[in-house]
Amino acid sequence: xxxxxxxxxxxxxxxxxxxxxxxxxxxxxxxxxxxxxxxxxxxxxxxxxxxxxxxxxxxxxxxxxxxxxxxxxxxxxxxxxxxxxxxxxxxxxxxxxxxxxxxxxxxxxxxxxxxxxxxxxxxxxxxxxxxxxxxxxxxxxxxxxxxxxxxxxxxxxxxxxxxxxxxxxxxxxxxxxxxxxxxxxxxxxxxxxxxxxxxxxxxxxxxxxxxxxxxxxxxxxxxxxxxxxxxxxxxxxxxxxx
Amino acid sequence: xxxxxxxxxxxxxxxxxxxxxxxxxxxxxxxxxxxxxxxxxxxxxxxxxxxxxxxxxxxxxxxxxxxxxxxxxxxxxxxxxxxxxxxxxxxxxxxxxxxxxxxxxxxxxxxxxxxxxxxxxxxxxxxxxxxxxxxxxxxxxxxxxxxxxxxxxxxxxxxxxxxxxxxxxxxxxxxxxxxxxxxxxxxxxxxxxxxxxxxxxxxxxxxxxxxxxxxxxxxxxxxxxxxxxxxxxxxxxxxxxxxxxxxxxxxxxxxxxxxxxxxxxxxxxxxxxxxxxxx
Numbered sequence: 001x002x003x004x005x006x007x008x009x010x011x012x013x014x015x016x017x018x019x020x021x022x023x024x025x026x027x028x029x030x031x032x033x034x035x036x037x038x039x040x041x042x043x044x045x046x047x048x049x050x051x052x053x054x055x056x057x058x059x060x061x062x063x064x065x066x067x068x069x070x071x072x073x074x075x076x077x078x079x080x081x082x083x084x085x086x087x088x089x090x091x092x093x094x095x096x097x098x099x100x101x102x103x104x105x106x107x108x109x110x111x112x113x114x115x116x117x118x119x120x121x122x123x124x125x126x127x128x129x130x131x132x133x134x135x136x137x138x139x140x141x142x143x144x145x146x147x148x149x150x151x152x153x154x155x156x157x158x159x160x161x162x163x164x165x166x167x168x169x170x171x172x173x174x175x176x177x178x179x180x181x182x183x184x185x186x187x188x189x190x191x192x193x194x195x196x197x198x199x200x201x202x203x204x205x206x207x208x209x210x211x212x213x214x215x216x217x218x219x220x221x222x223x224x225x226x227x228x229x230x231x232x233x234x235x236x237x238x239x240x241x242x
Numbered sequence: 243x244x245x246x247x248x249x250x251x252x253x254x255x256x257x258x259x260x261x262x263x264x265x266x267x268x269x270x271x272x273x274x275x276x277x278x279x280x281x282x283x284x285x286x287x288x289x290x291x292x293x294x295x296x297x298x299x300x301x302x303x304x305x306x307x308x309x310x311x312x313x314x315x316x317x318x319x320x321x322x323x324x325x326x327x328x329x330x331x332x333x334x335x336x337x338x339x340x341x342x343x344x345x346x347x348x349x350x351x352x353x354x355x356x357x358x359x360x361x362x363x364x365x366x367x368x369x370x371x372x373x374x375x376x377x378x379x380x381x382x383x384x385x386x387x388x389x390x391x392x393x394x395x396x397x398x399x400x401x402x403x404x405x406x407x408x409x410x411x412x413x414x415x416x417x418x419x420x421x422x423x424x425x426x427x428x429x430x431x432x433x434x435x436x437x438x439x440x441x442x443x444x445x446x447x448x449x450x451x452x453x454x455x456x457x458x459x460x461x462x463x464x465x466x467x468x469x470x471x472x473x474x475x476x477x478x479x480x481x482x483x484x485x486x487x488x489x490x491x492x493x494x495x496x497x498x499x500x501x502x503x504x505x506x507x508x509x510x511x512x513x514x515x516x517x518x519x520x521x
Contacts, residue, residue, distance in 0.1 A: 038259045063340040068372045071390060083392070129375060133431035137461065141435075145459030206451040209468070213314060213447035215266070215495050216469035219488040220313020222266050 021232055028229040031221055073097050146171045170198040251509050258502065265498045269490035276490045278477045284457050285474040287464030288442045289325065291416060297330035299415035300408050304429070305349060308341035311422035311446050312348075317485035318444045318472035319349040319420045325479045327357045327364070332404050334414070336368040336389075338377060338425055343370045343394055345420075361395075362402040369394025375428055382411050382437040411437040416463070420444040426453060430461050444471065 009018060033048035075082030076090040077097075099121060105114035148164040150156075176188060177195035184192045268274075292301070303323070307315045326333055335346045346367050359365055368389045371377045380388040385408060386399045399405050407413060417439050419426045426443045433439040440463055445453060447468030457465040466475055469492060472485030 038256060060340060063370065064372070067340075067370055071392075072372075126375065129379070130431070133435060136435050137427070137431040137456075141459050141461055142455055145455070202451070209447040209451045211499060212468055212470065212492065212496070215262075215492055216314045216447065216488065217310075218262075218266055219469065219491050220484075222270060222491070223313070223484055223488065226267075226270050 024229050024232050028225060031225065035221075073100075169194070174198050250505060251513065262495055262498065265495040266491040269494055270487075274490040274494075276493050278473050278486060278489055281474045281478060282467065282471065284454070284465040284467065285471045286478070287457070288322070288418075288444075288466055289464075289475060289478045291440075291442065291463045292322070292325055292329060292331070295329065295331060295415050299331045300334055300404070300413060301326050301331050302334045302336070302414045302417045304417065304419045304421070304425070305335065305337045305342045305345040306339045306419060306421040306423065306425045307345055307446075308339060308422070309344070312345065313484075313488075314446045314468050314472065315420045315422060315444060316345065316349055317469065317483050317488075318466045318475055319345075320353060320483060321472060321475040321479055321481070321485065322418055322444065322466075323349055323353045324357070324481060325475070327353060327359055328479070331415075332363075333365040334368060334385075334404070334408060335365065337370050338372075338374055339421075339423075340370055340372075346394070362397070363404055366399065366402055366404050367394045368399065374425075375432060378428055378432045379436075382433065382439075385410055411439045414439060417441045418444065422446045422449065424449075426456075426462075430456060434461060442466075 011017075030048050030051070033044045036042055037045040071082070073093055073096075075084075076093045079085055079087040079089055099118040102114045103118045105111045146167055148160070148167065150161045150164050173191045173195035175195070177184075177192040177199065179188070179192075182188060269276075295301075303319070305315075305319060323333065333350065335350050337343060337346060339345075346369070350365060350367065353359075354361070354365055361367075368385075371389055373380075377388055386405060389399055391399050393399050393402070411417075411433060417429065417433060419429050419441065421443065422445070426441075426445070426449075429439075430441055434441050441461070442464045443453065443457075443462055444466040445468070447470070450465065450467040450471075453462070453465060456462050466472065469485055469488055472483075473489045474485075476483045476485045
Protein backbone atom coordinates (compact mmCIF):
# COMPACT_ATOMS: atom_id res chain seq x y z
CA UNK A 1 0.00 0.00 0.00
CA UNK A 2 2.98 2.33 0.34
CA UNK A 3 4.71 1.65 -2.97
CA UNK A 4 4.70 4.03 -5.86
CA UNK A 5 3.34 2.61 -9.06
CA UNK A 6 5.43 2.50 -12.22
CA UNK A 7 4.75 5.54 -14.38
CA UNK A 8 6.42 8.03 -16.68
CA UNK A 9 8.80 10.57 -15.37
CA UNK A 10 8.14 14.18 -16.37
CA UNK A 11 11.19 16.42 -16.59
CA UNK A 12 10.45 20.13 -16.10
CA UNK A 13 13.38 22.55 -15.90
CA UNK A 14 15.68 19.78 -14.78
CA UNK A 15 13.23 18.62 -12.13
CA UNK A 16 12.07 15.02 -12.41
CA UNK A 17 8.42 14.49 -11.50
CA UNK A 18 6.61 11.20 -11.20
CA UNK A 19 3.42 11.77 -13.23
CA UNK A 20 1.42 9.25 -11.21
CA UNK A 21 2.24 11.02 -7.96
CA UNK A 22 1.64 14.40 -9.58
CA UNK A 23 -1.78 13.16 -10.70
CA UNK A 24 -2.62 11.99 -7.19
CA UNK A 25 -1.68 15.34 -5.66
CA UNK A 26 -3.71 17.15 -8.29
CA UNK A 27 -6.73 14.94 -7.60
CA UNK A 28 -6.42 15.49 -3.86
CA UNK A 29 -6.01 19.26 -4.22
CA UNK A 30 -9.04 19.55 -6.48
CA UNK A 31 -11.08 17.30 -4.16
CA UNK A 32 -10.37 19.61 -1.23
CA UNK A 33 -10.98 22.66 -3.39
CA UNK A 34 -14.45 21.45 -4.38
CA UNK A 35 -15.31 20.34 -0.83
CA UNK A 36 -14.27 23.77 0.48
CA UNK A 37 -17.60 25.01 -0.87
CA UNK A 38 -19.23 23.41 2.17
CA UNK A 39 -17.52 26.01 4.35
CA UNK A 40 -18.52 28.80 2.01
CA UNK A 41 -18.14 30.01 -1.55
CA UNK A 42 -14.51 30.95 -2.11
CA UNK A 43 -12.00 31.60 -4.94
CA UNK A 44 -10.37 28.17 -4.58
CA UNK A 45 -13.71 26.44 -5.20
CA UNK A 46 -14.47 28.79 -8.10
CA UNK A 47 -11.10 28.01 -9.67
CA UNK A 48 -11.69 24.26 -9.41
CA UNK A 49 -15.22 24.61 -10.79
CA UNK A 50 -14.08 26.67 -13.79
CA UNK A 51 -11.20 24.27 -14.40
CA UNK A 52 -13.66 21.36 -14.45
CA UNK A 53 -16.00 23.11 -16.87
CA UNK A 54 -13.15 24.14 -19.15
CA UNK A 55 -11.52 20.72 -19.22
CA UNK A 56 -14.85 18.99 -19.81
CA UNK A 57 -15.64 21.30 -22.71
CA UNK A 58 -12.17 20.92 -24.17
CA UNK A 59 -12.26 17.14 -23.82
CA UNK A 60 -15.68 17.08 -25.48
CA UNK A 61 -14.43 19.12 -28.43
CA UNK A 62 -11.42 16.84 -28.92
CA UNK A 63 -13.55 13.70 -28.67
CA UNK A 64 -16.08 15.02 -31.20
CA UNK A 65 -13.26 16.02 -33.57
CA UNK A 66 -11.31 12.76 -33.28
CA UNK A 67 -14.21 10.31 -33.03
CA UNK A 68 -16.81 11.94 -35.22
CA UNK A 69 -15.63 14.76 -37.48
CA UNK A 70 -12.39 13.16 -38.64
CA UNK A 71 -13.41 9.51 -39.27
CA UNK A 72 -17.02 10.13 -40.34
CA UNK A 73 -16.57 13.23 -42.48
CA UNK A 74 -13.00 14.34 -43.29
CA UNK A 75 -11.49 10.89 -43.94
CA UNK A 76 -14.56 9.86 -45.97
CA UNK A 77 -14.21 12.89 -48.23
CA UNK A 78 -10.41 12.80 -48.31
CA UNK A 79 -9.36 9.18 -47.69
CA UNK A 80 -5.75 9.99 -48.58
CA UNK A 81 -5.56 11.78 -45.19
CA UNK A 82 -6.95 8.82 -43.25
CA UNK A 83 -5.88 5.32 -42.18
CA UNK A 84 -7.12 3.76 -45.47
CA UNK A 85 -5.74 5.97 -48.26
CA UNK A 86 -6.64 3.49 -51.01
CA UNK A 87 -10.37 3.74 -50.27
CA UNK A 88 -12.67 5.59 -52.68
CA UNK A 89 -14.09 8.92 -51.48
CA UNK A 90 -17.66 8.84 -50.24
CA UNK A 91 -19.38 12.09 -51.21
CA UNK A 92 -22.73 11.11 -49.65
CA UNK A 93 -21.39 12.33 -46.29
CA UNK A 94 -21.61 15.88 -47.65
CA UNK A 95 -25.35 15.79 -46.92
CA UNK A 96 -25.08 15.13 -43.14
CA UNK A 97 -21.97 17.34 -43.09
CA UNK A 98 -23.94 20.22 -44.58
CA UNK A 99 -26.81 19.65 -42.14
CA UNK A 100 -24.30 19.76 -39.28
CA UNK A 101 -22.85 23.05 -40.55
CA UNK A 102 -26.34 24.53 -40.92
CA UNK A 103 -26.83 23.91 -37.18
CA UNK A 104 -24.00 26.37 -36.54
CA UNK A 105 -26.07 29.06 -38.32
CA UNK A 106 -27.81 29.38 -34.97
CA UNK A 107 -24.96 31.62 -33.87
CA UNK A 108 -25.56 34.14 -36.66
CA UNK A 109 -28.83 36.02 -35.93
CA UNK A 110 -29.41 36.95 -39.57
CA UNK A 111 -29.20 33.34 -40.76
CA UNK A 112 -30.40 31.41 -37.72
CA UNK A 113 -33.49 30.26 -39.69
CA UNK A 114 -31.20 27.92 -41.65
CA UNK A 115 -30.75 25.79 -38.51
CA UNK A 116 -34.43 24.81 -38.70
CA UNK A 117 -33.68 22.37 -41.52
CA UNK A 118 -31.29 20.09 -39.60
CA UNK A 119 -33.49 20.42 -36.51
CA UNK A 120 -36.53 19.33 -38.53
CA UNK A 121 -34.57 16.43 -39.99
CA UNK A 122 -33.33 15.30 -36.56
CA UNK A 123 -36.69 15.67 -34.84
CA UNK A 124 -38.45 13.83 -37.66
CA UNK A 125 -35.91 11.00 -37.74
CA UNK A 126 -35.86 10.43 -34.01
CA UNK A 127 -39.62 10.80 -33.62
CA UNK A 128 -40.12 8.11 -36.22
CA UNK A 129 -37.56 5.87 -34.56
CA UNK A 130 -38.38 6.51 -30.94
CA UNK A 131 -42.16 6.95 -30.67
CA UNK A 132 -43.03 3.36 -31.60
CA UNK A 133 -40.14 2.09 -29.46
CA UNK A 134 -41.18 4.22 -26.49
CA UNK A 135 -44.82 3.16 -26.79
CA UNK A 136 -43.79 -0.48 -26.89
CA UNK A 137 -41.20 -0.29 -24.11
CA UNK A 138 -42.62 2.25 -21.71
CA UNK A 139 -46.33 1.81 -22.16
CA UNK A 140 -47.42 -1.55 -23.55
CA UNK A 141 -44.81 -3.72 -21.82
CA UNK A 142 -45.34 -1.90 -18.52
CA UNK A 143 -49.12 -2.21 -18.79
CA UNK A 144 -48.74 -5.89 -19.57
CA UNK A 145 -46.58 -6.31 -16.46
CA UNK A 146 -49.41 -5.03 -14.24
CA UNK A 147 -51.70 -7.82 -15.52
CA UNK A 148 -50.19 -10.55 -13.39
CA UNK A 149 -52.43 -13.47 -12.37
CA UNK A 150 -53.63 -13.49 -8.78
CA UNK A 151 -54.42 -17.21 -8.90
CA UNK A 152 -51.69 -19.36 -10.45
CA UNK A 153 -52.25 -22.66 -12.24
CA UNK A 154 -50.63 -24.61 -9.42
CA UNK A 155 -52.72 -22.94 -6.70
CA UNK A 156 -52.49 -19.71 -4.73
CA UNK A 157 -49.07 -18.35 -3.93
CA UNK A 158 -50.12 -15.81 -1.30
CA UNK A 159 -47.01 -13.63 -1.56
CA UNK A 160 -47.26 -13.24 -5.33
CA UNK A 161 -51.04 -12.83 -5.19
CA UNK A 162 -50.78 -10.00 -2.66
CA UNK A 163 -47.98 -8.40 -4.68
CA UNK A 164 -50.07 -8.52 -7.89
CA UNK A 165 -53.06 -6.96 -6.12
CA UNK A 166 -50.96 -4.17 -4.62
CA UNK A 167 -49.44 -3.38 -8.03
CA UNK A 168 -52.90 -3.31 -9.61
CA UNK A 169 -54.31 -1.10 -6.85
CA UNK A 170 -51.32 1.24 -6.98
CA UNK A 171 -51.43 1.67 -10.77
CA UNK A 172 -55.19 2.34 -10.89
CA UNK A 173 -55.27 4.67 -7.89
CA UNK A 174 -52.20 6.63 -9.03
CA UNK A 175 -53.69 7.06 -12.49
CA UNK A 176 -56.97 8.31 -11.00
CA UNK A 177 -55.02 10.98 -9.12
CA UNK A 178 -53.92 12.37 -12.49
CA UNK A 179 -57.46 12.44 -13.87
CA UNK A 180 -58.47 16.11 -13.59
CA UNK A 181 -61.61 16.18 -15.72
CA UNK A 182 -63.81 15.62 -12.68
CA UNK A 183 -63.47 16.91 -9.11
CA UNK A 184 -61.82 14.42 -6.76
CA UNK A 185 -64.94 13.62 -4.74
CA UNK A 186 -66.69 10.45 -3.67
CA UNK A 187 -65.11 7.25 -5.06
CA UNK A 188 -62.72 9.21 -7.24
CA UNK A 189 -61.64 11.19 -4.18
CA UNK A 190 -60.91 8.02 -2.21
CA UNK A 191 -58.94 6.35 -5.00
CA UNK A 192 -56.95 9.50 -5.75
CA UNK A 193 -56.05 9.81 -2.04
CA UNK A 194 -54.80 6.21 -2.09
CA UNK A 195 -52.88 7.14 -5.25
CA UNK A 196 -51.24 10.02 -3.41
CA UNK A 197 -50.01 7.60 -0.75
CA UNK A 198 -48.49 5.35 -3.40
CA UNK A 199 -46.84 8.40 -4.99
CA UNK A 200 -45.42 9.46 -1.62
CA UNK A 201 -43.98 5.99 -1.05
CA UNK A 202 -42.42 6.08 -4.53
CA UNK A 203 -40.96 9.54 -3.97
CA UNK A 204 -39.64 8.43 -0.59
CA UNK A 205 -37.91 5.45 -2.23
CA UNK A 206 -36.48 7.79 -4.86
CA UNK A 207 -35.24 10.17 -2.18
CA UNK A 208 -33.66 7.32 -0.24
CA UNK A 209 -31.87 6.11 -3.35
CA UNK A 210 -30.68 9.63 -4.11
CA UNK A 211 -29.25 9.99 -0.59
CA UNK A 212 -27.49 6.64 -1.05
CA UNK A 213 -26.07 7.77 -4.38
CA UNK A 214 -24.71 11.06 -3.02
CA UNK A 215 -23.17 9.34 -0.02
CA UNK A 216 -21.57 6.79 -2.36
CA UNK A 217 -19.85 9.62 -4.22
CA UNK A 218 -18.48 11.00 -0.95
CA UNK A 219 -17.36 7.50 0.06
CA UNK A 220 -15.54 7.21 -3.28
CA UNK A 221 -13.62 10.40 -2.62
CA UNK A 222 -12.77 9.36 0.95
CA UNK A 223 -11.54 5.97 -0.34
CA UNK A 224 -9.28 7.78 -2.81
CA UNK A 225 -7.89 10.10 -0.15
CA UNK A 226 -7.28 7.32 2.39
CA UNK A 227 -6.10 4.49 0.13
CA UNK A 228 -4.41 6.19 -2.82
CA UNK A 229 -3.29 9.67 -1.77
CA UNK A 230 -2.31 9.22 1.89
CA UNK A 231 -0.03 6.20 1.23
CA UNK A 232 1.90 8.40 -1.21
CA UNK A 233 2.39 11.00 1.53
CA UNK A 234 3.68 8.34 3.91
CA UNK A 235 6.13 7.02 1.26
CA UNK A 236 7.38 10.56 0.62
CA UNK A 237 7.76 11.13 4.37
CA UNK A 238 9.63 7.85 4.86
CA UNK A 239 11.91 8.58 1.90
CA UNK A 240 12.59 12.05 3.27
CA UNK A 241 13.43 10.75 6.74
CA UNK A 242 15.88 8.13 5.46
CA UNK B 243 -37.18 20.63 25.33
CA UNK B 244 -38.86 23.05 22.91
CA UNK B 245 -35.89 25.44 23.16
CA UNK B 246 -33.46 22.60 22.41
CA UNK B 247 -35.48 21.51 19.38
CA UNK B 248 -35.71 25.10 18.16
CA UNK B 249 -31.94 25.39 18.48
CA UNK B 250 -31.50 22.16 16.51
CA UNK B 251 -33.77 23.50 13.78
CA UNK B 252 -31.58 26.56 13.32
CA UNK B 253 -28.23 24.76 13.64
CA UNK B 254 -25.52 25.82 11.17
CA UNK B 255 -25.59 23.23 8.41
CA UNK B 256 -21.80 23.02 8.41
CA UNK B 257 -21.97 21.09 11.69
CA UNK B 258 -24.21 18.56 9.96
CA UNK B 259 -21.71 18.28 7.09
CA UNK B 260 -18.95 17.66 9.60
CA UNK B 261 -20.92 14.93 11.38
CA UNK B 262 -21.70 13.21 8.06
CA UNK B 263 -18.03 13.42 7.07
CA UNK B 264 -17.03 11.88 10.39
CA UNK B 265 -19.64 9.12 9.89
CA UNK B 266 -18.04 8.27 6.54
CA UNK B 267 -14.38 8.55 7.54
CA UNK B 268 -14.38 6.91 10.99
CA UNK B 269 -15.49 3.42 9.81
CA UNK B 270 -12.54 3.40 7.39
CA UNK B 271 -10.09 4.43 10.08
CA UNK B 272 -11.50 1.85 12.52
CA UNK B 273 -11.51 -0.82 9.81
CA UNK B 274 -15.14 -1.49 10.68
CA UNK B 275 -16.63 -4.31 8.63
CA UNK B 276 -20.40 -4.57 8.75
CA UNK B 277 -22.01 -7.49 6.87
CA UNK B 278 -23.42 -6.82 3.42
CA UNK B 279 -26.72 -8.43 4.36
CA UNK B 280 -29.26 -10.22 2.21
CA UNK B 281 -28.59 -9.89 -1.50
CA UNK B 282 -31.32 -8.14 -3.41
CA UNK B 283 -33.15 -10.30 -5.97
CA UNK B 284 -32.34 -7.89 -8.81
CA UNK B 285 -28.57 -8.23 -8.25
CA UNK B 286 -28.78 -11.99 -7.79
CA UNK B 287 -30.69 -12.20 -11.07
CA UNK B 288 -27.74 -10.71 -13.00
CA UNK B 289 -25.30 -13.04 -11.27
CA UNK B 290 -27.42 -16.12 -11.90
CA UNK B 291 -27.92 -15.24 -15.56
CA UNK B 292 -24.18 -14.92 -16.18
CA UNK B 293 -23.60 -18.07 -14.14
CA UNK B 294 -25.86 -20.19 -16.37
CA UNK B 295 -24.43 -18.99 -19.70
CA UNK B 296 -22.35 -21.63 -21.49
CA UNK B 297 -18.56 -20.95 -21.27
CA UNK B 298 -17.25 -18.94 -24.17
CA UNK B 299 -20.42 -16.84 -24.44
CA UNK B 300 -19.92 -13.28 -25.60
CA UNK B 301 -21.09 -10.63 -23.15
CA UNK B 302 -21.32 -7.09 -24.48
CA UNK B 303 -20.61 -4.45 -21.85
CA UNK B 304 -21.39 -0.79 -22.42
CA UNK B 305 -19.57 1.49 -19.99
CA UNK B 306 -21.85 4.53 -20.35
CA UNK B 307 -20.58 6.59 -17.44
CA UNK B 308 -18.03 9.27 -16.64
CA UNK B 309 -15.63 9.77 -13.72
CA UNK B 310 -18.44 11.57 -11.88
CA UNK B 311 -20.28 8.25 -11.43
CA UNK B 312 -17.18 6.09 -11.10
CA UNK B 313 -17.45 5.51 -7.32
CA UNK B 314 -20.78 3.74 -7.77
CA UNK B 315 -20.37 2.06 -11.13
CA UNK B 316 -16.73 1.01 -11.35
CA UNK B 317 -16.88 -1.46 -8.41
CA UNK B 318 -19.87 -3.25 -9.94
CA UNK B 319 -18.33 -3.16 -13.42
CA UNK B 320 -15.13 -4.76 -12.12
CA UNK B 321 -17.10 -7.40 -10.20
CA UNK B 322 -19.15 -8.34 -13.29
CA UNK B 323 -16.04 -8.39 -15.50
CA UNK B 324 -14.32 -10.67 -12.98
CA UNK B 325 -17.34 -12.96 -12.88
CA UNK B 326 -17.52 -13.13 -16.67
CA UNK B 327 -13.81 -13.95 -16.99
CA UNK B 328 -14.03 -16.56 -14.23
CA UNK B 329 -16.80 -18.36 -16.12
CA UNK B 330 -14.74 -18.30 -19.33
CA UNK B 331 -16.95 -15.81 -21.11
CA UNK B 332 -15.66 -13.27 -23.61
CA UNK B 333 -16.27 -9.54 -23.34
CA UNK B 334 -17.01 -7.00 -26.04
CA UNK B 335 -16.58 -3.60 -24.40
CA UNK B 336 -17.85 -0.37 -25.85
CA UNK B 337 -19.39 2.92 -24.79
CA UNK B 338 -21.80 5.55 -26.04
CA UNK B 339 -20.49 8.12 -23.56
CA UNK B 340 -17.48 10.27 -24.60
CA UNK B 341 -15.75 9.79 -21.26
CA UNK B 342 -16.56 6.10 -21.12
CA UNK B 343 -13.47 5.10 -23.10
CA UNK B 344 -11.28 5.73 -20.06
CA UNK B 345 -13.74 3.87 -17.84
CA UNK B 346 -13.36 0.79 -20.07
CA UNK B 347 -9.58 0.81 -19.62
CA UNK B 348 -9.88 1.17 -15.84
CA UNK B 349 -12.46 -1.58 -15.38
CA UNK B 350 -11.29 -4.06 -18.00
CA UNK B 351 -7.51 -3.85 -18.26
CA UNK B 352 -6.83 -4.40 -14.58
CA UNK B 353 -9.07 -7.49 -14.47
CA UNK B 354 -7.66 -8.85 -17.72
CA UNK B 355 -4.11 -8.53 -16.43
CA UNK B 356 -4.98 -10.15 -13.12
CA UNK B 357 -6.77 -13.06 -14.77
CA UNK B 358 -4.33 -13.56 -17.67
CA UNK B 359 -6.81 -12.81 -20.39
CA UNK B 360 -5.61 -12.17 -23.92
CA UNK B 361 -6.71 -9.12 -25.86
CA UNK B 362 -8.47 -10.01 -29.08
CA UNK B 363 -9.21 -13.55 -27.90
CA UNK B 364 -10.93 -13.10 -24.53
CA UNK B 365 -11.92 -9.44 -24.74
CA UNK B 366 -12.10 -6.58 -27.19
CA UNK B 367 -12.31 -2.85 -26.52
CA UNK B 368 -14.36 -1.25 -29.31
CA UNK B 369 -14.22 2.11 -27.53
CA UNK B 370 -16.48 5.12 -27.91
CA UNK B 371 -18.80 5.58 -30.87
CA UNK B 372 -20.90 8.74 -31.22
CA UNK B 373 -24.46 8.45 -32.43
CA UNK B 374 -26.41 6.92 -29.56
CA UNK B 375 -29.53 5.35 -31.05
CA UNK B 376 -27.94 5.04 -34.50
CA UNK B 377 -25.13 2.96 -33.00
CA UNK B 378 -27.56 0.74 -31.08
CA UNK B 379 -29.64 0.11 -34.20
CA UNK B 380 -26.58 -0.38 -36.41
CA UNK B 381 -25.06 -3.00 -34.13
CA UNK B 382 -28.15 -5.11 -34.66
CA UNK B 383 -27.11 -5.47 -38.30
CA UNK B 384 -23.29 -5.40 -38.31
CA UNK B 385 -21.14 -4.61 -35.28
CA UNK B 386 -17.79 -4.40 -37.08
CA UNK B 387 -19.17 -1.99 -39.66
CA UNK B 388 -20.63 0.33 -36.98
CA UNK B 389 -17.16 0.70 -35.45
CA UNK B 390 -15.57 1.20 -38.88
CA UNK B 391 -13.64 -2.05 -38.36
CA UNK B 392 -11.42 -0.34 -35.79
CA UNK B 393 -11.13 -0.90 -32.07
CA UNK B 394 -10.14 1.70 -29.47
CA UNK B 395 -6.47 0.68 -29.69
CA UNK B 396 -6.02 1.06 -33.44
CA UNK B 397 -6.44 -2.63 -34.38
CA UNK B 398 -8.71 -4.04 -37.05
CA UNK B 399 -11.77 -5.53 -35.37
CA UNK B 400 -12.36 -8.12 -38.10
CA UNK B 401 -8.82 -9.46 -37.64
CA UNK B 402 -9.43 -10.40 -34.00
CA UNK B 403 -10.16 -14.05 -33.26
CA UNK B 404 -13.04 -13.17 -30.92
CA UNK B 405 -14.81 -10.97 -33.47
CA UNK B 406 -14.94 -13.79 -36.05
CA UNK B 407 -17.80 -15.24 -33.96
CA UNK B 408 -19.57 -11.92 -33.42
CA UNK B 409 -21.49 -10.37 -36.30
CA UNK B 410 -24.52 -8.81 -34.60
CA UNK B 411 -26.74 -9.06 -31.54
CA UNK B 412 -27.72 -12.64 -32.32
CA UNK B 413 -24.16 -13.66 -31.36
CA UNK B 414 -24.31 -11.84 -28.02
CA UNK B 415 -25.59 -13.79 -25.02
CA UNK B 416 -26.06 -10.80 -22.71
CA UNK B 417 -25.67 -7.05 -22.85
CA UNK B 418 -24.66 -5.31 -19.61
CA UNK B 419 -25.12 -1.56 -19.54
CA UNK B 420 -23.37 0.37 -16.76
CA UNK B 421 -24.98 3.80 -16.87
CA UNK B 422 -25.63 6.97 -14.92
CA UNK B 423 -28.06 8.35 -17.50
CA UNK B 424 -31.09 7.26 -19.49
CA UNK B 425 -29.15 5.22 -22.07
CA UNK B 426 -30.50 1.90 -20.70
CA UNK B 427 -33.93 3.03 -21.91
CA UNK B 428 -32.53 3.44 -25.42
CA UNK B 429 -30.82 0.05 -25.24
CA UNK B 430 -33.99 -1.69 -24.08
CA UNK B 431 -36.19 0.12 -26.60
CA UNK B 432 -34.04 -0.67 -29.64
CA UNK B 433 -31.71 -3.55 -28.85
CA UNK B 434 -33.99 -5.59 -26.60
CA UNK B 435 -37.40 -4.92 -28.16
CA UNK B 436 -36.34 -4.99 -31.82
CA UNK B 437 -33.55 -7.56 -31.77
CA UNK B 438 -34.39 -9.61 -28.68
CA UNK B 439 -31.05 -8.86 -27.00
CA UNK B 440 -31.09 -9.93 -23.35
CA UNK B 441 -30.09 -7.05 -21.10
CA UNK B 442 -28.89 -6.43 -17.60
CA UNK B 443 -28.09 -3.03 -16.13
CA UNK B 444 -25.82 -1.55 -13.48
CA UNK B 445 -27.10 1.83 -12.41
CA UNK B 446 -26.43 4.65 -10.03
CA UNK B 447 -28.92 4.62 -7.17
CA UNK B 448 -30.54 7.79 -8.50
CA UNK B 449 -31.51 6.06 -11.76
CA UNK B 450 -32.46 2.73 -10.21
CA UNK B 451 -35.85 3.85 -8.86
CA UNK B 452 -37.00 4.78 -12.37
CA UNK B 453 -35.78 1.59 -13.96
CA UNK B 454 -36.92 -1.04 -11.44
CA UNK B 455 -40.25 -1.41 -13.33
CA UNK B 456 -38.26 -2.60 -16.37
CA UNK B 457 -36.74 -5.41 -14.36
CA UNK B 458 -40.12 -6.36 -12.89
CA UNK B 459 -41.60 -6.44 -16.38
CA UNK B 460 -38.72 -8.76 -17.43
CA UNK B 461 -37.30 -6.31 -19.95
CA UNK B 462 -34.05 -6.52 -17.96
CA UNK B 463 -32.74 -9.86 -16.68
CA UNK B 464 -31.47 -8.04 -13.59
CA UNK B 465 -30.49 -4.72 -12.12
CA UNK B 466 -27.48 -3.78 -9.94
CA UNK B 467 -28.34 -0.77 -7.80
CA UNK B 468 -25.54 1.59 -6.84
CA UNK B 469 -22.77 0.92 -4.38
CA UNK B 470 -24.95 -1.48 -2.38
CA UNK B 471 -25.53 -3.53 -5.50
CA UNK B 472 -21.79 -3.46 -6.21
CA UNK B 473 -21.11 -4.74 -2.68
CA UNK B 474 -23.68 -7.52 -3.15
CA UNK B 475 -22.11 -8.58 -6.46
CA UNK B 476 -18.63 -8.58 -4.90
CA UNK B 477 -20.05 -10.77 -2.13
CA UNK B 478 -21.54 -13.12 -4.71
CA UNK B 479 -18.23 -13.50 -6.57
CA UNK B 480 -16.48 -13.70 -3.18
CA UNK B 481 -13.87 -11.06 -3.97
CA UNK B 482 -14.21 -7.97 -1.76
CA UNK B 483 -13.59 -4.63 -3.40
CA UNK B 484 -14.44 -0.97 -3.01
CA UNK B 485 -18.15 -1.81 -2.85
CA UNK B 486 -17.92 -3.92 0.30
CA UNK B 487 -15.32 -1.54 1.72
CA UNK B 488 -17.75 1.36 1.54
CA UNK B 489 -20.74 -0.40 3.07
CA UNK B 490 -19.87 0.28 6.71
CA UNK B 491 -19.62 4.00 6.05
CA UNK B 492 -22.82 3.90 4.03
CA UNK B 493 -24.73 2.12 6.82
CA UNK B 494 -23.51 4.48 9.57
CA UNK B 495 -24.20 7.58 7.49
CA UNK B 496 -27.68 6.35 6.57
CA UNK B 497 -28.54 5.73 10.23
CA UNK B 498 -27.35 9.21 11.04
CA UNK B 499 -29.49 10.74 8.30
CA UNK B 500 -32.53 8.80 9.53
CA UNK B 501 -31.86 10.21 13.00
CA UNK B 502 -31.63 13.76 11.61
CA UNK B 503 -34.90 13.31 9.68
CA UNK B 504 -36.68 11.99 12.78
CA UNK B 505 -35.30 14.81 14.96
CA UNK B 506 -36.24 17.35 12.35
CA UNK B 507 -39.80 16.10 12.08
CA UNK B 508 -40.20 15.83 15.86
CA UNK B 509 -38.89 19.37 16.21
CA UNK B 510 -41.25 20.60 13.50
CA UNK B 511 -44.27 19.00 15.16
CA UNK B 512 -43.36 20.10 18.69
CA UNK B 513 -42.50 23.70 17.78
CA UNK B 514 -45.61 23.87 15.60
CA UNK B 515 -47.82 22.83 18.53
CA UNK B 516 -46.01 25.22 20.88
CA UNK B 517 -46.60 28.17 18.55
CA UNK B 518 -50.29 27.10 18.16
CA UNK B 519 -50.69 27.08 21.96
CA UNK B 520 -49.20 30.57 22.18
CA UNK B 521 -51.64 31.92 19.60
